[in-house]
Amino acid sequence: MYDIEIGSRLLSDTPERVDDFRAYCERSHRYRASDDTRTFALEKAYWSLHGALEFQASEDDSRQRIVDLEMHLLAVLSRMEAYGVAFDRGKLRQIGSEIRERVRTLETEIFELVGEQFNINSTKQLQHILYDRLGFPASKKTKTGRSVDTEVLSELSKHYAVVGLILEHRTLRKLLTTYVEGLDKSVNPKTTRIHTTYRQLGAATGRMSSESPNLQNIPAWDELSDRIKSCFIASGHDRRIMVADYSQVELRLLANLSEDEALCRAFEGGEDIHMRTAKLLFWEHITITPDMRRMAKGVNFGVIYGITGYGLSKMTGTTPAEASRSIETFYARYPRVREYYDALLENARRTGYVATVFGRRRYLPTIRDANRMIRERTEREAINMPIQGSNADIIKYAMVELSSQFHEHGIDARMIMQVHDELVFDVASQAVERTAVIVRDVMEGVYRARIPLIVEIGIGEDWHAAKA
DNA sequence: ACAATGGTCC
DNA sequence: ACTCGGACCATTGTA
Numbered sequence: 385m386y387d388i389e390i391g392s393r394l395l396s397d398t399p400e401r402v403d404d405f406r407a408y409c410e411r412s413h414r415y416r417a418s419d420d421t422r423t424f425a426l427e428k429a430y431w432s433l434h435g436a437l438e439f440q441a442s443e444d445d446s447r448q449r450i451v452d453l454e455m456h457l458l459a460v461l462s463r464m465e466a467y468g469v470a471f472d473r474g475k476l477r478q479i480g481s482e483i484r485e486r487v488r489t490l491e492t493e494i495f496e497l498v499g500e501q502f503n504i505n506s507t508k509q510l511q512h513i514l515y516d517r518l519g520f521p522a523s524k525k526t527k528t529g530r531s532v533d534t535e536v537l538s539e540l541s542k543h544y545a546v547v548g549l550i551l552e553h554r555t556l557r558k559l560l561t562t563y564v565e566g567l568d569k570s571v572n573p574k575t576t577r578i579h580t581t582y583r584q585l586g587a588a589t590g591r592m593s594s595e596s597p598n599l600q601n602i603p604a605w606d607e608l609s610d611r612i613k614s615c616f617i618a619s620g621h622d623r624r625i626m627v628a629d630y631s632q633v634e635l636r637l638l639a640n641l642s643e644d645e646a647l648c649r650a651f652e653g654g655e656d657i658h659m660r661t662a663k664l665l666f667w668e669h670i671t672i673t674p675d676m677r678r679m680a681k682g683v684n685f686g687v688i689y690g691i692t693g694y695g696l697s698k699m700t701g702t703t704p705a706e707a708s709r710s711i712e713t714f715y716a717r718y719p720r721v722r723e724y725y726d727a728l729l730e731n732a733r734r735t736g737y738v739a740t741v742f743g744r745r746r747y748l749p750t751i752r753d754a755n756r757m758i759r760e761r762t763e764r765e766a767i768n769m770p771i772q773g774s775n776a777d778i779i780k781y782a783m784v785e786l787s788s789q790f791h792e793h794g795i796d797a798r799m800i801m802q803v804h805d806e807l808v809f810d811v812a813s814q815a816v817e818r819t820a821v822i823v824r825d826v827m828e829g830v831y832r833a834r835i836p837l838i839v840e841i842g843i844g845e846d847w848h849a850a851k852a
Numbered sequence: 853a854c855a856a857t858g859g860t861c862c
Numbered sequence: 863a864c865t866c867g868g869a870c871c872a873t874t875g876t877a
Contacts, residue, residue, distance in 0.1 A: 506874055507857055526857070533858060558859055561872055587868050591862090598870045601861035609860095634862090686866060695866035704864080757864095768867035772862090776868095804862045804868090 436585040439747065446743020453742070453777070454584060456784040460799065461582045461592075463787070468577030469599075469800050470619040470810070472846075473568065479611050480564040483556050490553045497546040504553055507532055520544060535698075563603060563612050570597040577619075582802070589769050590744045590776040591804060600803045616801075616847035622813050624843050626797070627850040628823045629806035630779070631838045632657055634688050634771050640833040641741075641770060644720035651835045658684055664717040665710055682707075683714050687721065688771050690764030725767055732766045740773035741831070742781075775805060778837070782827045783807065789822055808847065816843055 441450035495501045498518065502509045510532045514520045520540055522530035534551065541547040570578050578597065586593030594600040602616075603609030618625050635657055639647040650660040662672045662680035669676065682700040683691070693708030700707065715722040729751075732738050737747045746769045753759045783799060786807075790797050796812035797819045807827070811819045820841050827839045844850035 503874080505872090508875070528856070531857085554859085558872080562860070562870095566871075583869095586870095589868060591868060593869050595870060598861085601859090601870065603860060604862095605860095689867040691866045692864075694864050698865075761866095764867065772868060775862090806862085 440585065440590060440744050442745060444743065446739075449742060450744050450777075453780055453784065457584060457780050460783050460787045461584060464799055464801070465579055465581060467798050467800060467810075468572065468575055468579040469808075470617050471567070471571055471576070471578050472615045472617050473571055473576075476564060476568055476612070476615045479608070479615075480560065480568070483560045483564060483608070487553060487556050487560065490549050490556070494546060494549050494553065497549070504550060505557060510550070514540070514547070518544075518546075520547075559603065559608060559612070566597055567612075567615070578616075580801075587772075587776075588746055588765075589773040590740060590746075590780075591772060592776070592780075592802060594802075599801055610848045610852075613848035613851070614846040616808075618845055619798075619810050624811050624813055624816055624845060625847055625850040626809040626811050626816065626819060626823070627806060627842045627844075627847070628809070628827060628839050629803075630775070630827065631840050633775050633778075633805050633837060635684055636835045636837060637741075637771050637774050638688060638721065639835045641774075642718070642721045642724035643834075644718045644724070647718045647721065648835055661714065661717075665713050679710055683710050686711070687714060688768060690725075690767035728770070729763055729766055732763075738766045738769050740770055740777050742774070742777040744773055744777055746773065774831075778831045779805065779807070779827075781830045785826050785830060786823060789826060790819075793818070793822065795819055795822065808850075811843075 437451055437454060441447045491504065494504060498513055500513075500517070502513055504510060508529075511530050514532060515522045515530050522536075523539065524531040524533070524536050534554075537547050537551050537554075541551055567578065570580075572579055578599070580594045580599045581596055583593045583595060602613060604613070616625070632651075635647075636651060639651055646664070650657055653660065658677050658681040659672060661684050662677045665680055665683065666672060666676045679700050679702065682696050686696045686699070689695075691711060693704045693711060696702075696707035696711065697704040728738060732748055732751050736749065736751070737745045739745045746765070748762050748766055750758050750762045751766060753762065779802065783802065787799060789795070790799075795818060796815045798810045799807060800810045801808035807823070809819065809823070820843070824839050824841060828837050831837055842850040842852070844852065
């Protein structure tokens with residue numbers, strides 16, 4: 385028996401859990417502890433968190449709350465990492481062969497059309513082929529030359545068929561190297577599962593990050609991505625994957641933080657929030673087209689990031705002027721949002737920091753910088769942090785609470801992944817119903833406000849099936 | 853080893 | 863002129 389005090393709490397009391405801590409220490413702090421130095425490793429993990437927390441929880445009433453949260457989460461994460469995610473390697477390799485075959489075909493076609501062979505993955509060689517050999521017009525520049533990113537290539541592909549093939553080739557190569565081959569290498573041969581490492585304070589806002597492999601940027605938007613996700617499976621035939629994600633959490637938080645009446649009502653009406661904003665932005669139109677809804681969705685997200693008209697226009701494909709008008713209209717329809725941001729920035733300039741609903745802080749020393757670019761960037765960081773950070777606090781708190789409730793109720797369910805506003809569980813089939821009730825109650829219950837958080841739950845044999 | 857470029861996620 | 867918040871990773875090419 386070991387008694388390890390982490391923070392102010394006694395968190396572990398069995399050898400198994402201490403080993404979990406040690407695994408966590410080794411994985412996340414690049415420190416390899418021998419058996420007789422486990423106490424030292426634990427202290428190191430503790431102090432590492434403690435040091436990072438100095439920046440996010442300096443002396444005030446909220447400090448202990450954040451420290452407690454992170455120290456409890458440390459144990460939860462160590463168990464998630466050690467347990468890992470079951471993975472269907474055979475299925476992944478099948479997908480890999482199919483992609484490889486298509487990539488080969490594309491390369492043949494591209495070389496045929498271009499009239500010579502070259503390395504399509506090389507930015508430098510691609511620039512030379514497109515702009516010098518073929519004489520296509522270059523539109524955007526990078527620091528060192530003429531850009532060949534997706535935006536530029538999409539425009540060119542309207543006129544030149546070969547560019548469309550190059551775009552497809554690039555997408556498939558990305559999928560193949562980063563995801564298919566990357567995930568294949570990440571399968572631990574001993575456990576046959578994938579064990580990521582979470583950086584608990586990986587982002588300045590309080591969010592976590594995931595590395596080796598990063599399970600927080602697995603593709604999600606097309607059929608091939610769905611197939612890759614379907615390789616993440618339940619750990620037995622009598623088990624299921626359960627996905628629980630917060631619906632529109634950042635906009636709901638904005639509604640609560642700003643107390644804007646129209647934004648609150650938009651949620652209380654139960655209507656699709658992007659459609660609701662579209663109707664407010666384009667009130668003079670009888671029908672809302674998909675383009676209008678896309679614009680509204682862009683504005684809704686953009687406002688959370690402290691958007692500029694220029695940035696929004698890049699995202700939605702409209703002109704900067706039209707994008708700026710939409711942003712102005714957004715603030716006119718949701719006036720308290722602008723007031724909230726004005727007050728937030730004023731406060732940040734005065735105190736030097738912004739904070740989440742839990743009191744987690746981000747210090748912004750450049751909020752009064754003489755350089756306008758730096759100052760405005762800092763203002764956008766200030767606007768984004770309370771929303772992104774509160775989201776992080778809330779889901780972290782839910783993770784700690786869920787872990788403890790599973791234990792308390794003897795539920796055969798394991799938390800296996802976190803993707804910012806989504807939790808994934810590996811659950812015994814017979815426990816699925818009870819687990820779903822607990823998951824929803826806890827996730828929705830950890831934060832209460834006028835506009836409540838809504839959790840959507842899906843169940844399936846794999847990660848994709850559970851989300852569908 | 854490292855910078856630059858590009859791409860994936862929330 | 864103007865590059866929207868927060869991350870991680872692969873590849874190429876230069877050092």
